[in-house]
Amino acid sequence: MTDTWLILGASSAVARAFAREAASHGAALLLAGRDMEDLERQAADLSIRYEVPAVPMRFEARDLASHAGFVAECRSRAADGLLNVFLAFGIMPEQTEADADPQIAAAMVEANFTGAASILGALGPVLEAQRGGSVVALGSVAGDRGRKRNFLYGATKAALLTYLQGYAARLSGAGVRVLCIKAGPVDTAMTWALPKLPFMATPRAFAAAAWARTRSGSGSAYLPRIWWPVMSIIRLLPTPIFNRLDI
Amino acid sequence: MPDTLAGQAATRSTGWKATNLQGWGRSSTSPCLAARPERLRELHAALRTPDGRSLIAHGAGRSYGDAALNSGGAAVLTGRLDRILSFDPATGELVAEPGVTFADLLEVFLPRGFVPPVSPGTAFVTLGGAAANDVHGKNHHIAGSIGDHIAWFDLLLADGRTRRVTPEGEPELFRATLGGIGLTGIIAAVCLRMAPVPSNALRVRRRRVADLGEFLAGFEAASGATWSVGWIDALAAGRSLGRGILETAEPNPEGIRESAVKSKRFPIEAPGWLLNSLSVRAFNEMYWRRVPAGGQEAVVPYRQFLYPLDAIEGWNRMYGRQGFRQFQCVLPFGPGEAALRRLLETVAAGGVASFLAVLKVMGRQGRGMLSFGMPGYSLALDIPARSGAEALFARLEGITRDAGGRIYLAKDSLLSAEGFAAMYPESAAFRALRSRLDPQRRFDSDMARRLGL
Numbered sequence: 215m216t217d218t219w220l221i222l223g224a225s226s227a228v229a230r231a232f233a234r235e236a237a238s239h240g241a242a243l244l245l246a247g248r249d250m251e252d253l254e255r256q257a258a259d260l261s262i263r264y265e266v267p268a269v270p271m272r273f274e275a276r277d278l279a280s281h282a283g284f285v286a287e288c289r290s291r292a293a294d295g296l297l298n299v300f301l302a303f304g305i306m307p308e309q310t311e312a313d314a315d316p317q318i319a320a321a322m323v324e325a326n327f328t329g330a331a332s333i334l335g336a337l338g339p340v341l342e343a344q345r346g347g348s349v350v351a352l353g354s355v356a357g358d359r360g361r362k363r364n365f366l367y368g369a370t371k372a373a374l375l376t377y378l379q380g381y382a383a384r385l386s387g388a389g390v391r392v393l394c395i396k397a398g399p400v401d402t403a404m405t406w407a408l409p410k411l412p413f414m415a416t417p418r419a420f421a422a423a424a425w426a427r428t429r430s431g432s433g434s435a436y437l438p439r440i441w442w443p444v445m446s447i448i449r450l451l452p453t454p455i456f457n458r459l460d461i
Numbered sequence: 462m463p464d465t466l467a468g469q470a471a472t473r474s475t476g477w478k479a480t481n482l483q484g485w486g487r488s489s490t491s492p493c494l495a496a497r498p499e500r501l502r503e504l505h506a507a508l509r510t511p512d513g514r515s516l517i518a519h520g521a522g523r524s525y526g527d528a529a530l531n532s533g534g535a536a537v538l539t540g541r542l543d544r545i546l547s548f549d550p551a552t553g554e555l556v557a558e559p560g561v562t563f564a565d566l567l568e569v570f571l572p573r574g575f576v577p578p579v580s581p582g583t584a585f586v587t588l589g590g591a592a593a594n595d596v597h598g599k600n601h602h603i604a605g606s607i608g609d610h611i612a613w614f615d616l617l618l619a620d621g622r623t624r625r626v627t628p629e630g631e632p633e634l635f636r637a638t639l640g641g642i643g644l645t646g647i648i649a650a651v652c653l654r655m656a657p658v659p660s661n662a663l664r665v666r667r668r669r670v671a672d673l674g675e676f677l678a679g680f681e682a683a684s685g686a687t688w689s690v691g692w693i694d695a696l697a698a699g700r701s702l703g704r705g706i707l708e709t710a711e712p713n714p715e716g717i718r719e720s721a722v723k724s725k726r727f728p729i730e731a732p733g734w735l736l737n738s739l740s741v742r743a744f745n746e747m748y749w750r751r752v753p754a755g756g757q758e759a760v761v762p763y764r765q766f767l768y769p770l771d772a773i774e775g776w777n778r779m780y781g782r783q784g785f786r787q788f789q790c791v792l793p794f795g796p797g798e799a800a801l802r803r804l805l806e807t808v809a810a811g812g813v814a815s816f817l818a819v820l821k822v823m824g825r826q827g828r829g830m831l832s833f834g835m836p837g838y839s840l841a842l843d844i845p846a847r848s849g850a851e852a853l854f855a856r857l858e859g860i861t862r863d864a865g866g867r868i869y870l871a872k873d874s875l876l877s878a879e880g881f882a883a884m885y886p887e888s889a890a891f892r893a894l895r896s897r898l899d900p901q902r903r904f905d906s907d908m909a910r911r912l913g914l
């Protein structure tokens with residue numbers, strides 16, 4: 215019996231590092247995303263480095279109609295073990311871009327929240343039926359409190375967190391663990407061109423910590439852990455002070 | 462479906478960021494715009510630089526000088542392109558993206574009995590960077606340099622097309638790109654023939670050598686050894702000029718347990734005075750005495766022998782903020798011997814603190830137009846970037862040039878354009894090919910400009 219990890223948004227640098235982490239622990243991989251050329255290459259890499267099966271799958275978070283069929287395919291591919299899910303897809307256009315163009319704002323909500331809710335919804339019965347497994351989804355510290363700089367993005371991540379709380383409650387009876395990682399900045403393409411961010415984690419270190427955290431129970435977790443005290447303070451700042459901060 | 466979705470513009474594009482890149486010696490710094498493609502598609506996109514500025518590939522940044530720097534231009538960081546694409550255990554043939562490192566290859570393939578056939582002195586080097594400098598290792602006298610084991614590579618050209626380049630099919634482009642310091646394009650994939658090994662261990666012999674003459678005789682006697690390298694105390698002068706330690710190694714039939722050594726980080730930016738000639742003298746003396754007079758033999762893990770410095774991450778900070786420069790040359794056998802002596806005398810007289818100097822025997826001419834390798838003696842040493850260092854370099858360059866030797870571009874930051882032209886007989890042919898291939902100089906670097914390439 216091999217456990218399988220379904221990686222949603224597998225071309226993301228964080229997801230790629232997580233897939234390597236899972237593969238190094240012997241898991242089989244389903245690599246789901248849109249850049250099929252890259253997913254083929256990643257599948258080759260994982261199967262050579264770790265000698266595990268790795269299969270690319272086409273997945274578009276915003277194509278809600280395709281999700282049921284996609285889940286059926288995942289189920290058949292993971293038939294001989296537990297299916298686990300790592301949800302990493304998401305976009306983060308600038309707040310100003312989203313303000314200027316409602317299409318961009320809608321695209322962000324659709325990808326980060328609607329798409330996530332839809333695919334998790336479709337996966338729910340499969341996870342319940344197998345009575346076990348883990349779901350790990352990438353939220354963000356940006357979801358803790360709406361900041362001037364990126365509150366629409368933050369809102370999508372806050373919505374995702376709320377969704378996952380209820381999802382965890384529903385699946386807990388079936389022994390499925392559901393974890394929302396409140397990620398601090400990770401050194402990926404998403405943050406590459408931004409001004410220097412504090413406590414930046416490498417994808418590799420981040421993935422190792424996320425993997426370690428999958429062993430424990432449901433809930434939410436700050437990664438890297440330093441973000442727990444930092445966000446505790448930021449959440450407690452009185453509104454007049456918070457509003458004056460340029461963050 | 463994706464094509465019809467609104468808001469596609471909001472998805473990721475290749476980002477550029479203003480940054481300062483440095484060579485490993487930390488004495489060459491360049492402000493530029495850098496992109497870091499995470500996958501092949503983004504590598505292609507990175508050819509479109511802001512304002513059409515020139516670009517250079519930047520691997521792990523382990524070249525000491527300005528080979529991977531492009532001040533005022535753009536740099537494309539290839540480290541995230543690190544997928545292994547295929548491996549055939551029957552032939553040892555490996556295909557991988559350019560950002561795969563030697564450390565990756567050892568981690569994956571050493572347990573399966575394969576290693577890179579040639580390996581530089583640090584495992585953090587990328588395959589792309591290794592090809593672009595046609596790097597060599599401690600087995601050069603037997604195995605040649607990395608290019609002798611490359612079956613083909615995919616080269617992304619200035620016009621956006623990718624060509625699969627084999628030595629047979631496109632000999633000119635192959636020879637220009639191998640050792641071509643990134644100036645012909647970006648290597649997007651490499652096919653390397655890995656070498657089988659019986660175990661993860663080597664049997665290493667070390668012995669003290671009293672002077673240069675004994676060293677060269679020792680190398681000659683060890684010409685059949687699979688690996689050989691000499692560590693010279695560059696501060697020893699007079700009768701002990703060229704004293705040091707000769708190391709040879711052979712594959713060991715049995716493996717040994719390799720404790721998971723966690724690398725230590727060099728703790729601080731060392732103050733510049735730390736490396737005065739007294740402290741270096743003491744270190745070198747200790748290093749020499751560490752090996753008992755009667756010699757020493759030990760079975761050690763492959764990695765420990767090949768990459769002694771990798772155990773201390775960021776050791777280049779040891780030289781303080783101004784950084785250091787490295788000088789490496791190869792001198793032809795025969796006239797090279799006297800020149801080698803003059804180089805060592807010049808360094809010892811300069812009193813500029815250098816830790817160990819590395820002496821090697823090289824076996825054959827590399828396949829690239831600008832390949833460093835050629836039959837002869839190679840000498841490498843670090844020199845802290847302080848006043849006097851540049852003048853010392855000029856003297857070392859002169860001695861090398863007069864002896865018919867050449868300076869290694871991977872290490873260099875000071876070679877003159879005239880010196881370069883004299884040392885690299887195919888430099889004119891390279892320049893001509895470059896202007897045909899890339900007339901607009903889309904690929905360019907600080908080194909190319911300095912050397913008049």
Ligand SMILES: Cc1cc2nc3c(=O)[nH]c(=O)nc-3n(C[C@H](O)[C@H](O)[C@H](O)COP(=O)(O)OP(=O)(O)OC[C@H]3O[C@@H](n4cnc5c(N)ncnc54)[C@H](O)[C@@H]3O)c2cc1C
Nearest residue numbers: 520521522523524581582587589590593596597642643648
């Ligand atoms: C401790 C130490 C020991 C060393 N020992 C040795 C040794 O024993 N033998 C030896 O030969 N060298 C040695 N070197 C030098 C090192 O092997 C070379 O400088 C090597 O080229 C570094 O590779 P990199 O990935 O860091 O590339 P970089 O230094 O970033 O780039 C090197 C060159 O390659 C080009 N390049 C990088 N990637 C690509 C690509 N994908 N396509 C096209 N061009 C590309 C760059 O433009 C640049 O010109 C050593 C260096 C260190 C720090």
Ligand SMILES: NC(=O)c1ccc[n+]([C@@H]2O[C@H](COP(=O)([O-])OP(=O)(O)OC[C@H]3O[C@@H](n4cnc5c(N)ncnc54)[C@H](OP(=O)(O)O)[C@@H]3O)[C@@H](O)[C@H]2O)c1
Nearest residue numbers: 223225226227228248275303304352354397399400402404
């Ligand atoms: N990096 C950080 O600092 C940080 C901090 C907190 C949270 N996070 C979260 O971590 C996750 C991973 O981010 P990352 O930093 O690794 O960024 P990334 O490299 O940009 O990854 C995002 C991935 O999401 C995919 N994606 C976007 N829209 C999609 C859609 N509609 N359908 C399917 N896939 C889609 C992208 O696929 P394509 O390649 O096909 O575009 C891309 O692979 C994201 O959810 C992000 O919000 C990141």
